[in-house]
Amino acid sequence: MECPQCHFDNPPAMRFCGQCGARLGSGCPSCGAPVVGGFKFCGECGAPLAAPDPSTATDETSEAREPRTAASAPPAGYTPPHLRDAVLQTRTAIEGERKQVTVLFCDLVSSTALADRLGPEVMHDLLSRFFELALSEVHRYEGTVNQFLGDGFMALFGAPIAHEDHARRAALTALGLQRVLREHQAELGERHGVELAVRMGLNTGLVVVGGIGDRLRMDYTAIGDTTNLAARLQQLAPAGAILASEATSRLIQGEVALEALPPLEVKGKSAPIAAFRVVGLGPRHPDEAVLSGLRLSSFVGRERELAVLTELLEQAAAGEGQVVGIAGEAGSGKSRLLHEFRRRAWGTPAVRLAGRCLSYGAGVSYLPLVHMMRGAWEIADADGPVEIAAKARAGLAGILAEEDPVLPYLLGLLGASAAPAGEVAASAAGAQLAELTPQARQSRTLDALRQWITCAGRGGLVIVEVEDLHWIDATSEDFLSYLVERLTGTPLLLLLTYRSGYRPAWMDKSYATQITMRRLSERESESVVQSALQRARVSADLARLILEKADGNPFFLEELTRSLLERGSWSEAAVPDTIQGVLMARIDRLPDEHKRLLQAASVLGREFSARLLARIWKGPSPPAPLLRDLQRWEFVYEMPSAEEPIHLFKHALSQEVVYQSLLTTRRQALHGAAGHALEALYDGRLEDAYPNLAYHFSQSGESAKAIEYLSLLAAQAAARYAHAEAVKALYEALDHAERLPPADRDRAALEVVRQLAVSLLPLARFPEARELLARHRHRLDALGDSPLAAQIDFWLALNHSYLGDQ
Numbered sequence: 001m002e003c004p005q006c007h008f009d010n011p012p013a014m015r016f017c018g019q020c021g022a023r024l025g026s027g028c029p030s031c032g033a034p035v036v037g038g039f040k041f042c043g044e045c046g047a048p049l050a051a052p053d054p055s056t057a058t059d060e061t062s063e064a065r066e067p068r069t070a071a072s073a074p075p076a077g078y079t080p081p082h083l084r085d086a087v088l089q090t091r092t093a094i095e096g097e098r099k100q101v102t103v104l105f106c107d108l109v110s111s112t113a114l115a116d117r118l119g120p121e122v123m124h125d126l127l128s129r130f131f132e133l134a135l136s137e138v139h140r141y142e143g144t145v146n147q148f149l150g151d152g153f154m155a156l157f158g159a160p161i162a163h164e165d166h167a168r169r170a171a172l173t174a175l176g177l178q179r180v181l182r183e184h185q186a187e188l189g190e191r192h193g194v195e196l197a198v199r200m201g202l203n204t205g206l207v208v209v210g211g212i213g214d215r216l217r218m219d220y221t222a223i224g225d226t227t228n229l230a231a232r233l234q235q236l237a238p239a240g241a242i243l244a245s246e247a248t249s250r251l252i253q254g255e256v257a258l259e260a261l262p263p264l265e266v267k268g269k270s271a272p273i274a275a276f277r278v279v280g281l282g283p284r285h286p287d288e289a290v291l292s293g294l295r296l297s298s299f300v301g302r303e304r305e306l307a308v309l310t311e312l313l314e315q316a317a318a319g320e321g322q323v324v325g326i327a328g329e330a331g332s333g334k335s336r337l338l339h340e341f342r343r344r345a346w347g348t349p350a351v352r353l354a355g356r357c358l359s360y361g362a363g364v365s366y367l368p369l370v371h372m373m374r375g376a377w378e379i380a381d382a383d384g385p386v387e388i389a390a391k392a393r394a395g396l397a398g399i400l401a402e403e404d405p406v407l408p409y410l411l412g413l414l415g416a417s418a419a420p421a422g423e424v425a426a427s428a429a430g431a432q433l434a435e436l437t438p439q440a441r442q443s444r445t446l447d448a449l450r451q452w453i454t455c456a457g458r459g460g461l462v463i464v465e466v467e468d469l470h471w472i473d474a475t476s477e478d479f480l481s482y483l484v485e486r487l488t489g490t491p492l493l494l495l496l497t498y499r500s501g502y503r504p505a506w507m508d509k510s511y512a513t514q515i516t517m518r519r520l521s522e523r524e525s526e527s528v529v530q531s532a533l534q535r536a537r538v539s540a541d542l543a544r545l546i547l548e549k550a551d552g553n554p555f556f557l558e559e560l561t562r563s564l565l566e567r568g569s570w571s572e573a574a575v576p577d578t579i580q581g582v583l584m585a586r587i588d589r590l591p592d593e594h595k596r597l598l599q600a601a602s603v604l605g606r607e608f609s610a611r612l613l614a615r616i617w618k619g620p621s622p623p624a625p626l627l628r629d630l631q632r633w634e635f636v637y638e639m640p641s642a643e644e645p646i647h648l649f650k651h652a653l654s655q656e657v658v659y660q661s662l663l664t665t666r667r668q669a670l671h672g673a674a675g676h677a678l679e680a681l682y683d684g685r686l687e688d689a690y691p692n693l694a695y696h697f698s699q700s701g702e703s704a705k706a707i708e709y710l711s712l713l714a715a716q717a718a719a720r721y722a723h724a725e726a727v728k729a730l731y732e733a734l735d736h737a738e739r740l741p742p743a744d745r746d747r748a749a750l751e752v753v754r755q756l757a758v759s760l761l762p763l764a765r766f767p768e769a770r771e772l773l774a775r776h777r778h779r780l781d782a783l784g785d786s787p788l789a790a791q792i793d794f795w796l797a798l799n800h801s802y803l804g805d806q
Contacts, residue, residue, distance in 0.1 A: 097661045099159045100584065102170040102204040102248060103227050104143070105234035106134065106177060107152035109197045118192055127151065129188060130196065137176040141169035152198075152234075154227070159209045162588035167204045167251035171278055174200045174242045175256065201233030202278070203245040208663060232266045233275060242278040249276040256281055298531035299340050301524035302333065305515050309341050312513060313348065313493055317461045321487035321511060323494040325469075325504055328517030331555035334497040337517070338465060341495075350461040350493075353453060357471040358605060363729055364691040364713075365475040365722035366413050368466050369449055373414060376456070380643040381609060384685060385416040392416070399455050409441070409448035412720070415688040439762070442475075442721030446482050453483065454490050461491045469498035475722040481506055519552025528554055532561035562586075584657055590633075593619050597626045598635060601647070602659040603670040603696075610645035615677035616670060672700035675709075690716055694729065703736040707748055710736070711755060718759050726759040746779040750788060757795035761802075770799040 108114075108130065115123040131153070138145055138155045142163065147154040155173070158166030181188070181196055189196040205226035233243040249258055257279045263272030305326075312322045326334045342352070353376055355368030373379070377395035379388055389411055400406055436444070456462050466472075466480070480496075484506040487494065496504065500516075507514055520528065525547050538546075542564075550557040587595060600617055601608050610627065617623045627647060630636045635654065639646045649655040662670070675696035682689040690713040697705040710733035714726040730752055737749040753776045760769040773796040780789045 096208055096663050098206050098663060099162070099209050099661065100166075100204070100206050101156050101158035101209065101226070102167045102202060102251075103207070103230040104138075104155040104157065104170045104174060105152065105201045105231045106155070106174075107149070107199050107234055109199055109239040111151035114194060114196075117194065122192060126188060126192070126196075129184075133180045133184060134177055137173055137180055140176065141173045143169060143173055154231075156209070159207075162585045164585050165251075167202075167248050168255050170202050170204075171242075171244065171248070171252045171256050174202060174278060175281065178240070178242070197240040199234055199237035199239060200242045201230045201235070201237055201244075202242065202248045203227075203230035203233060204248040204251060205229075206660075228268065229266065229273070232268070233264075236264055236266070236275075244276045244278055246274040246276070249274075252278075298527050299336065300527045301518075301520040302337055302340070305337055305517070306341060306344065308513065308515060309337075309495075310345070313345055313461075313463075316463075316493035317348065317350075317491055319489060319491050321490045321492045321494075323484050323487060323506060323509065323512045324496065325507060325512070325514040326495065326497045326517065327500055327502070327514055329500050331553050332517035332519075333554045334517060335467060336554065337515075338467070338495065338497065345463075348461065350463050351457040352463045352465070353456060354465040355467075357466065357468040357473075357476075362471055362473050363725050363732075365473055365717045365720055365725040366445075366479070367473055367691070368476050369479065370413055372464075372466075373410060373452075378643065379414065382644060382681075388414050388416040396452070399458060400451065405444075406448040406451050409445045410452060412441075413445065415685070438719055438721035441719075445720065446479050449479060450483055450486060454486075454492055457491060459491075461493070463493045463495065465495045465497075467497045469496050469504070470502040473722075474724040475717075475720070484509065484512070487511065520554060520557070521552070522547060525550060525552055525557055528557040529561050532558045533565070536565060538564070559586075584661070587635075587658060587661075590630075590635075593621055594626050594629055597623055598630060598658055599662055599666075600670055601636070602649070602655050602662070603667065603699075604674060606649045606655045607639075608647055610647060612674065612677055612681065613647075615680070616673040668699065668701040671696045672702055675700055675702070675705060687712070687716065698732060698736065703739045704744070704748075706736040707733045707740075707752065711752065714755060714759065721762070723759040723762045727756060727763065727765075730756045730759065746782055747785070747788075749776060750779050750783070750792060754788070754791050754795065757799070761795075761798070766799050766802045770796065770803060773799065 108127075111123075114126075118126065131148075134153065135145060141157065143155045143157045144160065145153050145155045155170070157163060157170040157173070163169055177198060177200070181198065185196065203226050207226045229245060233245060237243040243261070244252065244258070252258070259277040259279050261275045261277055264275045266273050309324065312324055316322045326337060328334050353372050355372035355375075357368050358364075373392070377391045379391050383391070392407060392411055392414065396407060396410075453462060453464060469477075472480075480494075483494065488511060498504070504512075506512055526543070529543060529546055546557065546560045546564075550560055587598065590598065596619060597613075597617060601613055603616075604612060610623070613627075614623050619626075627636065627638075631638055631647070634650060636647045636649055639648055649658075659667070675693055678689050678693050678696065679686065682693075686693065690709055694706070694709040694713040697709055700706070710729045714729040714733070717723070717726040717729065734749060734752045734756070737745060737752055740748055753772060757769050757773055760766075760772075773792060777792060777796065780792060783789075
């Protein structure tokens with residue numbers, strides 16, 4: 001057997017060349033069976049061994065209507081090498097991930113009748129030429145044909161190579177297919193006395209994309225309702241027409257001319273769906289940008305807002321307390337305005353306190369205030385009760401009198417109340433703390449927080465910042481209302497940021513001001529683009545395109561420019577259409593290991609501990625150098641004030657987009673790993689980590705663990721008289737109880753229901769508690785647990801009595 005590499009003549013039985021070591025023969029591209037050189041067809045399955053023409057990847061007759069499986073059509077047959085390599089060399093692509101893509105289905109009209117009229121040989125030649133032209137048009141816009149359907153195909157845009165404008169590319173491909181059919185009609189149909197026409201369907205949305213099969217027989221495909229709807233639209237399209245879903249039409253409006261159709265009845269959909277016919281190219285208009293993100297470009301266009309903040313700062317410094325709400329859509333520059341305000345007010349003597357609300361923290365009582373205390377007193381996550389107490393006492397030194405009973409209440413929020421009494425507080429109030437009712441404890445805790453904040457400046461100015469108020473928990477929101485009511489006559493400036501749509505209850509106060517972040521003007525936008533370009537140059541037409549698409553959003557302006565710079569291409573097709581597209585395109589261009597680390601970090605939240613990330617990371621390389629690369633590429637930042645390495649996603653939406661790309665199975669595995677890692681890190685003081693433990697195990701699929709920590713979190717909240725947060729956690733625990741095996745389900749559910757009844761009572765939600773207890777009362781019959789039955793019946797009777805029932 002002749003070696004294909006060195007041409008040495010080897011004996012027939014040898015599998016590897018005795019001269020150079022190269023493998024003799026190759027695998028069949030269809031079935032993977034070993035083959036020897038010199039043969040044109042596989043002896044196992046009969047498939048051609050030479051690189052097939054794209055048309056040979058179709059079914060053998062036009063009557064075959066079922067899609068060919070991915071395994072029966074290797075990507076080498078009809079996928080360009082650079083796309084095929086992106087699939088085979090990227091672990092996330094093979095394993096699968098969620099992506100936003102546009103799916104195109106194309107079908108040749110009346111193919112069965114054509115085959116009957118033309119005969120199989122002529123029909124085969126016609127289909128071969130049709131697929132050749134179609135593939136050329138798909139690949140022109142870097143789409144991927146991943147399934148042939150006998151007389152049609154399915155193509156993906158946006159995966160495996162991410163494109164911000166995948167919907168536009170799919171629409172242009174569909175229009176291009178119509179054009180090439182018209183141009184080649186004489187060659188394709190007229191010489192046979194027939195007219196070829198296609199029908200096409202387009203839909204955009206999230207799909208699960210990934211490899212199917214092994215490395216020899218793998219293809220890249222998309223699964224989900226997005227794909228199904230695209231196929232249904234293609235089936236409903238008239239001959240020669242392109243139908244687009246409402247989701248796709250929003251992304252291509254202005255790029256192409258669209259004609260609205262009456263709502264269509266679609267199989268599998270309970271209600272008619274909106275659909276649009278793509279009738280041709282249209283005049284270019286920028287899409288409505290999805291605003292999000294924070295980028296440190298040139299700070300322009302906010303002079304008026306800064307002037308308002310400066311004036312209010314002066315009033316607060318003079319003892320006229322002020323509250324300021326900074327409202328705007330994601331990416332409009334709220335946090336950047338705060339950053340510039342801090343820089344310019346640097347010379348003003350003031351104490352700054354900062355807290356942040358988290359997207360998953362709406363059920364965690366006092367979360368931004370605990371964040372504020374930890375930051376002010378430099379308390380690390382690794383600190384135990386003794387260290388926390390020492391740092392808190394040092395932070396309060398000189399602010400409040402030694403005998404002031406504030407410290408025990410603040411330490412209670414920090415989870416240091418379990419320390420020995422002598423370490424927690426020396427005052428009598430510390431010894432009496434445990435004897436207070438939860439309601440009294442909450443009242444005194446609110447007052448302790450107010451005293452600490454208002455006195456933090458030792459009679460001077462205090463600036464308090466709380467960001468992302470739209471995610472705030474109910475108890476912290478109550479505290480802010482409590483603080484605002486007592487703001488007058490104090491040198492305090494309260495700065496709050498929130499997204500448009502959040503309505504603070506205190507904005508009707510005479511000392512309250514709301515600053516709404518407007519979009520940047522054209523001149524201001526040009527300045528941002530030039531700043532992002534630095535020394536690079538772009539054409540005037542491209543610069544104008546960036547300005548039109550960004551629509552005055554600072555984040556979008558800079559991300560558009562950066563994406564084009566990193567891509568190295570200045571073609572219009574490279575410009576992203578949505579912020580999500582911008583972020584995913586940058587993320588997908590990361591090396592695979594860096595991308596997987598970023599995905600693991602996204603499970604931990606916008607802020608994450610390098611130590612915790614290291615415990616859940618399973619990659620071959622250590623995470624530290626990968627994190628340094630991600631920091632250098634401006635995906636994450638390291639927070640310099642932290643005692644242990646803490647990193648931060650550059651923007652909250654970056655974390656959200658990365659997190660949403662994970663498949664449920666991997667996402668659950670990472671959450672579970674994070675939960676178990678936290679148990680090890682907080683061994684002996686788990687109460688400090690209840691919020692994070694409850695969150696991660698709730699997302700992990702480990703229902704028993706989720707119930708355990710949600711119940712503990714609820715008990716902790718109830719002890720602080722934060723019953724609204726307790727009820728929220730317990731309802732989530734009840735959902736998890738229903739997922740337990742039947743043998744454990746009833747007892748777990750009843751334990752949660754009993755705990756729920758305890759917290760619903762102080763909230764005066766008597767009908768809800770009665771209905772809940774009555775609905776689950778039947779579970780007691782199977783358990784035979786008399787003590788538990790007595791408790792359930794007691795709470796049921798108590799709620800009946802409150803409602804006046806007999």
